[in-house]
Amino acid sequence: MKKIYFIVFFLGSIHLHSQIVLDSMTREPIQFAHITDEKGQGTTTNEVGKFSIDYFVESNNIEFSHLAYRKKNIKKNNLSKKDTIWLSPYIISLEEVFVRGETAKDIIIKAIKSIPQNIISNPFNLYGFYRESVQEDGKGAMLTEVSFMTYNEGDNNPQGYQAEIIQGRRTENHTKLNLDAVGGIATIVRNADMVRSKSRMFDIDNLSDYTFKYVGEIESRENPILIIGFSPSNDNIYNNNMGKIYIERETMAIVQIETQKDPEKIKAIVASSLEGKKSKKPVFILIEAKATIKYRKVHDKYFLSFVEVDNVRNGILGQESYRYSSNAKYILTLVEHISPKKLSTNYDVEEGFNKQVIAIPKLEGWNENNTMFFSEEERKILKDIRDLRN
Template sequence: MKNKRFFILILSYFLFFIGLQHYYAQTSPTFIEIKGKIIDEDSKDALIFADIIILDSNMSTITNSDGEFVLKVPDSLTSKAVIFSHLGYQKKELKISELISNSKITLTPSATELSAIEIKTFKNAETLLRETLKNRHVYNSDNALMTGFYRETIKKRRKNASLSEAVVQIHKQPYSNFKNDAIELIKSRKSTDYTRLDTLAVKLQGGPFCNLYTDIIKYPEYIFTNDNIPLYDFSFGESTQVNNNPVYVINFKQKPSIIEPLYYGKLYIDSKTLALTNAVFSLNVENRKLASEMYIRKKPRKVDVYPTEATYRVNYRTQNGKWQYAYSNILLTFKVNWKGKLFNSIYTLNSEMAITDWRVNNTNIAKSRENMLKPTTILADETSGFKDPAFWGEYNIIEPEKSIESAIEKIKKQLKRT
């Protein structure tokens, strides 16, 4: 079953990494860079995964786990405004000229209760889910070329052991068909500290494809199928808002009698269009043996490996009245027990991908190009980019977290010494 290899996220344990890097030459137009932080107006807490979109354009980015963002605006768009939005908050619109010196943006919480009459439109939460999964006409119906920024980190306990970043172009198929999307590598960099991996190399196969497959509407088979939906319990949660629109909240978890590891979490569904706006869910990892079989493809005989956490997030946004994939995050934690060793090792794998630009492509999606990635592609080791502060040029990226910034600085120092 496809959901037995969820998001094609496979871990192998051996020391050889395979991959091929390609770089595209790029010309850099003149742009201004805006940095800031989005916080809750009342609590002053940082707002994670908030959307930042340049009005009347396809350019966007997202806040990191510190609530911080960086937005690169071409000169041709400096007269525009920027929309700031977050699940459960009122959206805010500010002119770019106001943002150049405005480092903190506050959003106001906004909770809206859907009336009992509105909820009773559906027999139950499961009926609403089924309607949402087949409601594909409210999503992008064109071939699209999406620019995405991808970041992947592997940590041993709290220390970064591997850091990969890439700009990719996603050849996104219309939601109206069932053809798979394609991913083209534009630019990337990576560094791995094998000494922190204790001779145990964690191979993350799939790279950007792992995150792309969290698009539940395009790839429902990885979590919800006609066969496994009856294995879940569904219920309505407290409603909220996205961009000032009321949103249904569906809670789901596997039935107590089901042994097979399934998922639990929340689905956020726009009350007007019945489009999935956000989803946050996790794998039930209580059954170590079965959960391990879903992720571990190859490992040494003398080691026992099992997941202790597997959490997924996907966000959608609207453009020209149509919904489309915008961001996803995957967080996996594994415990590694070596026979004969007193202490175990804990590895955390985190990957995220944000769509920062896109355009409609009126021609057919390219099926064969030199830089096309495969679902089993592994980003190769490459450190040259980390010593170049202008490595990404005009590309919009996700602002590094403080811990990642620290790791990059260490990499720069190592390069200087060598």
């Protein structure tokens, strides 16, 4: 089953049928909706709500879910090649809500204490898909896609993710300062899974670094979702994460995190890092960063299911200066926790991640894949890179 999936990932992507998931009220596309089958295998819609039913080769039933919408289950045989899936939205209140006798910080503490019952404690494998793109001064410069598996030791080492690239492809690196991805899958999964590692705003010993407040609620009949905002509580420029946390009221499971760096504190870090410093090598300075992190329930436990990270950096070498925008997406496709396979990361995390992936210089046959369709921006990036070769 797993081998079939990974062959489909690259070789079965020449001609795909696309479906779309839309909001039944606004008729707008629903981006990053979870689509899973009865085995827990899944993917997600792209930025314009598109997905391919061709991904689910051996599935019988398909479930569509999103934090803000009612779930929908459909037999695969009832889905046509050009179907539109309509999801009904929940009511989302963005006014401050109150939970009797509990502050927002109390809810965060309860969610942290509930992590052991919501997150699997045994070792497990995650299988997934990763795409990363880079633009230089608004022009496409590099794109990478890989299928992978990870291994985590569970409670023995919550942050100990190892990642193995199973198959991958990349364009050439057209950045003038040779910006390259460092860390890749192992790094993004390790850093993003803040719930499992109980890090940052989920470190119960450092909650005083943050201010928490109720900012809204998703009024689901099945399981209402509390939306709690967080921001730094002090002037330390390195304490700069702010955003929203989504928590199921009944289970206290943390199901989504939206975070970004405080712009003013990033400016202060940039100013201090540049002061009086010269370098003969390129210097890349982070100026913007934001991320969306999602968890979904598989086998009665919650797993990291989706991550999107957007970063903007200034690249400087002498009098040269370029603006680099990078986007990285991680999608969980399958969980194996019955007989997980131990593995070691098969690339040097400290070196350029893309160097370990097969380059396709002329982009021959680089089409859509059935795990996740390209966004319009990613299509533009590939076009820009093709134009550079002509």
